[in-house]
Amino acid sequence: MAIRSSDNGQTRRNFLKLAGTMSAGAVVSRHTGEIAQALQQATDGPVEVAWLQGQSCSGCTISLLQGQYPTLEETLSEFRMELTFHPTLMAEHGEAAIESMSKSPDILVLEGSVPTDIPSAATVAEKPVYDWVTELAPEAEYVIGVGNCAAFGGWPAAENKNRLHDVGKNVTGAKGLQFEQRSQPGVLGPDFEAGSGLPVVNLGGCPPHPDYILLTIATVLNGHIPELDRYNRPKPFYEPLVHDNCKWRGYFDRGEFADKPGEEGCLYQVGCAGPYTHCDDQTRLWNDGTSVCLNVGAPCIGCMEPGFWDRFQPLDKSVERQNIFGVDVETAGLAAVGAGVVGIGAHAARKVTGYGKSEQDGNGGQSEDADAESTASDAGQQSDAETGDDKPV
Amino acid sequence: MVEVKIDPTTRIEGHHGMELEVEDGQIAEARSTMKMFRGAEIITVGRSPRDAAQLTGKVCGVCFICHRIGSSRATEDAAINAGAFDGIPEHAKILRDAVEGIFFLWNHAIHLFALVGPDYSDAVADTGFERLDPLEGDGYQGALENQRKLMQALAEFGGRAPHPLAFVPGGVATNPDVSTVQTVKSRVREVSNWLGPTEAVPDVLANVQNGEFDPQLGEGLHDVVSILVAAAREGAADLGSGPNRYYSNGLFREPESDERIFKRGVYRDGSVELMTKDEIVAAISEDTEYSYYTDESGGKPTEAQPPEPDPNKEGAYSWGKAPRFDGETMEVGPLARLTISGYDPFNLRADLGGGSDESNTLNRLIARAQEALIVRDRVLDLLDAFDPSEPLMADFPDDYTGKGVGLWEPSRGTLSHYVDVKDGEIERYQIITPTLWNIGPRDGEDNPSIIEGAIVGDEVADIENPINVMRTIRSFDPCLACSVHVDSPEGSYETELKPASPGGMTDVGDD
Numbered sequence: 073m074a075i076r077s078s079d080n081g082q083t084r085r086n087f088l089k090l091a092g093t094m095s096a097g098a099v100v101s102r103h104t105g106e107i108a109q110a111l112q113q114a115t116d117g118p119v120e121v122a123w124l125q126g127q128s129c130s131g132c133t134i135s136l137l138q139g140q141y142p143t144l145e146e147t148l149s150e151f152r153m154e155l156t157f158h159p160t161l162m163a164e165h166g167e168a169a170i171e172s173m174s175k176s177p178d179i180l181v182l183e184g185s186v187p188t189d190i191p192s193a194a195t196v197a198e199k200p201v202y203d204w205v206t207e208l209a210p211e212a213e214y215v216i217g218v219g220n221c222a223a224f225g226g227w228p229a230a231e232n233k234n235r236l237h238d239v240g241k242n243v244t245g246a247k248g249l250q251f252e253q254r255s256q257p258g259v260l261g262p263d264f265e266a267g268s269g270l271p272v273v274n275l276g277g278c279p280p281h282p283d284y285i286l287l288t289i290a291t292v293l294n295g296h297i298p299e300l301d302r303y304n305r306p307k308p309f310y311e312p313l314v315h316d317n318c319k320w321r322g323y324f325d326r327g328e329f330a331d332k333p334g335e336e337g338c339l340y341q342v343g344c345a346g347p348y349t350h351c352d353d354q355t356r357l358w359n360d361g362t363s364v365c366l367n368v369g370a371p372c373i374g375c376m377e378p379g380f381w382d383r384f385q386p387l388d389k390s391v392e393r394q395n396i397f398g399v400d401v402e403t404a405g406l407a408a409v410g411a412g413v414v415g416i417g418a419h420a421a422r423k424v425t426g427y428g429k430s431e432q433d434g435n436g437g438q439s440e441d442a443d444a445e446s447t448a449s450d451a452g453q454q455s456d457a458e459t460g461d462d463k464p465v
Numbered sequence: 466m467v468e469v470k471i472d473p474t475t476r477i478e479g480h481h482g483m484e485l486e487v488e489d490g491q492i493a494e495a496r497s498t499m500k501m502f503r504g505a506e507i508i509t510v511g512r513s514p515r516d517a518a519q520l521t522g523k524v525c526g527v528c529f530i531c532h533r534i535g536s537s538r539a540t541e542d543a544a545i546n547a548g549a550f551d552g553i554p555e556h557a558k559i560l561r562d563a564v565e566g567i568f569f570l571w572n573h574a575i576h577l578f579a580l581v582g583p584d585y586s587d588a589v590a591d592t593g594f595e596r597l598d599p600l601e602g603d604g605y606q607g608a609l610e611n612q613r614k615l616m617q618a619l620a621e622f623g624g625r626a627p628h629p630l631a632f633v634p635g636g637v638a639t640n641p642d643v644s645t646v647q648t649v650k651s652r653v654r655e656v657s658n659w660l661g662p663t664e665a666v667p668d669v670l671a672n673v674q675n676g677e678f679d680p681q682l683g684e685g686l687h688d689v690v691s692i693l694v695a696a697a698r699e700g701a702a703d704l705g706s707g708p709n710r711y712y713s714n715g716l717f718r719e720p721e722s723d724e725r726i727f728k729r730g731v732y733r734d735g736s737v738e739l740m741t742k743d744e745i746v747a748a749i750s751e752d753t754e755y756s757y758y759t760d761e762s763g764g765k766p767t768e769a770q771p772p773e774p775d776p777n778k779e780g781a782y783s784w785g786k787a788p789r790f791d792g793e794t795m796e797v798g799p800l801a802r803l804t805i806s807g808y809d810p811f812n813l814r815a816d817l818g819g820g821s822d823e824s825n826t827l828n829r830l831i832a833r834a835q836e837a838l839i840v841r842d843r844v845l846d847l848l849d850a851f852d853p854s855e856p857l858m859a860d861f862p863d864d865y866t867g868k869g870v871g872l873w874e875p876s877r878g879t880l881s882h883y884v885d886v887k888d889g890e891i892e893r894y895q896i897i898t899p900t901l902w903n904i905g906p907r908d909g910e911d912n913p914s915i916i917e918g919a920i921v922g923d924e925v926a927d928i929e930n931p932i933n934v935m936r937t938i939r940s941f942d943p944c945l946a947c948s949v950h951v952d953s954p955e956g957s958y959e960t961e962l963k964p965a966s967p968g969g970m971t972d973v974g975d976d
Contacts, residue, residue, distance in 0.1 A: 243508060333858065
């Protein structure tokens with residue numbers, strides 16, 4: 073593909089940036105025609121997409137099918153996206169399916185993690201997904217890791233806690249494209265850049281919101297470099313803190329906690345990871361503005377964050393009993409003093425002052441232990457997760 | 466003898482291939498190869514029972530509700546057996562059934578229109594039937610639009626779809642009110658109207674056969690019936706014959722009762738045998754002779770540890786295990802459910818498919834369509850019976866020791882989760898999925914799986930494009946993601962029928 077130079081007289085909208093300032097699907101619904109036009113001008117021909125699945129559950133694909141502004145059908149027809157390969161949706165099978173796959177796609181999408189210790193644990197046409205990815209990624213203009221597994225390893229990378237069998241901590245060696253949980257490298261290495269010069273753009277989430285997928289594609293094809301956070305997630309989607317926009321936030325501030333999920337009240341004490349989880353789903357809402365996890369009373373499990381299984385488990389316990397700090401409650405609690413928050417206990421206070429903090433330390437490449445220590449010691453400070461070091465790694 | 470490999474077998478969920486040996490234009494042997502492994506059961510061990518539903522719920526993003534419910538039922542069963550839990554509230558049970566019903570509608574729509582339907586479309590098979598041309602046909606697009614409405618209905622209760630978080634041990638963690646239920650009902654009714662009235666089936670059948678289209682009788686129904694008619698014309702009734710052995714865990718309990726719309730039991734040797742949970746659990750074992758797991762993996766799912774991967778095992782060809790029922794293969798899914806329950810609305814299977822109880826590629830499609838109509842009515846009944854002001858969550862214990870089994874019946878067929886909990890921590894976990902029953906590998910006695918047997922004997926007109934093989938594979942609605950992570954028994958498989966009654970596993974109310 074050739075991205076045309078920008079002197080075509082058209083204003084190139086940064087749809088991703090707009091997405092950070094508008095609510096629920098408004099960008100796409102308001103700018104559908106414009107996005108389509110931009111994409112057509114941005115390319116000489118159809119945009120060729122190869123959508124591969126590694127160790128995936130297909131949930132990201134199903135999420136994609138739920139996109140409403142626009143729908144997937146509109147994306148493919150009006151936006152001239154050509155899905156040259158998608159195992160779930162394509163007409164062809166076998167050899168013909170492989171032949172139709174673009175070998176130098178404009179956009180390479182991976183859904184699912186890549187098993188590196190047992191490469192045969194995910195194959196397409198008898199070739200390990202690891203080989204497909206390492207061959208296709210350097211040929212692609214953009215590489216997008218759709219979902220927590222492709223971005224960070226997801227649950228296949230979660231810990232084999234009892235060290236069952238002889239397979240180690242990570243059963244199949246499952247990795248994301250450029251990350252394994254919160255650390256680099258993933259499969260492609262920390263220095264990987266696609267043809268566009270961008271690293272793998274990570275769309276965390278189990279699954280990610282369908283808007284995230286489409287708007288990211290629209291933006292990069294329109295010639296904009298998306299602003300990425302330390303985990304290479306587009307900031308407009310992954311900067312807002314769930315906790316800040318939660319329907320139950322008033323309950324939290326008043327110290328009114330639910331005893332079990334589904335009850336009225338803040339879900340902090342039954343395991344909500346909202347204070348540590350970044351996405352804009354609280355305002356964007358899912359399924360055409362229907363709802364979101366917390367709105368029905370289901371605690372956030374942190375699925376937008378790297379390493380979310382082990383970081384936030386046990387998922388039903390309040391965060392100080394979760395693994396997030398890697399230190400015991402007392403140690404962490406020492407840092408939590410003097411917060412001027414009304415109506416909540418010391419642990420909750422620590423959480424308030426510290427929220428977002430774990431992101432600050434989740435520097436790619438650092439161990440989780442280092443992360444935990446600095447989190448604990450910083451927990452009482454005024455913090456802003458998005459400081460200067462919050463750049464693409 | 467020609468060897469044919471189809472990889473990837475697309476328009477199914479997950480990584481799958483099919484290896485065929487074709488002799489004189491006929492399939493002499495077939496191997497169904499599942500091509501992905503993640504280790505869900507291994508990862509689940511050592512965690513909190515509550516987290517099992519969260520983790521195993523995400524083994525599949527297509528069947529995203531059933532594993533959460535199946536896992537919840539297993540851990541609830543274990544807690545009940547430990548004397549630490551009294552069961553979930555009545556209206557949580559009704560709600561679980563209702564959402565599973567909505568899920569059936571969603572899944573059947575996706576399967577019929579987007580996965581298997583295109584096999585009979587003009588784009589794929591020059592049938593002149595353009596409405597199901599992938600992504601472009603009006604029928605295909607209508608289904609995409611309607612599946613979104615069903616997902617919106619699911620999100621009203623679950624918060625989002627796919628991967629709603631509200632289905633957990635103890636009940637359903639959601640706080641609907643009367644207006645939530647009304648919204649869900651209206652979404653389901655919109656889809657119901659798209660589908661069309663059940664009683665219109667004979668007229669629509671006549672329409673389709675005469676090449677007419679009457680949207681008043683349901684656009685969806687016309688498309689579904691068009692698939693069935695096209696499949697009949699393409700000879701699907703003579704393809705993919707199974708052994709006429711079926712198994713179902715049963716589903717859709719009548720409120721305040723133990724009766725189910727879809728019965729629990731098996732159909733074999735030409736008759737239905739209704740069964741209890743204990744009888745079913747005692748009959749199930751798994752075999753790993755041809756699986757990439759050690760021979761020590763497998764056996765009784767109530768006893769075996771999660772599977773130990775052995776990727777270089779000689780002779781193995783699948784990451785799936787081979788579940789067997791009293792040592793035999795069993796077909797599961799809509800055709801199994803309707804046969805065991807004695808339903809053949811409008812005698813479609815008897816008239817078009819060579820017999821109500823006959824296992825073949827056409828009847829699998831017909832049964833799925835029939836079931837969509839049955840379930841559509843059932844969902845509305847369940848939503849009528851559901852009172853959102855009633856409790857939906859019971860207190861679920863943290864610390865207990867017990868063994869449990871959760872049987873559930875998702876759209877693709879029988880699902881069972883098995884858990885041992887010790888002092889509030891999972892010691893052992895097993896899952897047996899519908900797709901394993903249908904398209905797993907051979908067992909140690911070289912008995913082919915349902916799909917491997919179904920394909921043998923079918924003709925392959927064009928080995929470059931074995932479309933009838935693909936039609937049969939897709940007729941099972943395979944879903945691989947959740948199937949490949951299950952483990953099982955010794956290399957030497959024995960058809961041992963001794964009903965081991967594992968650790969006091971009693972029926973749990975509706976279980």
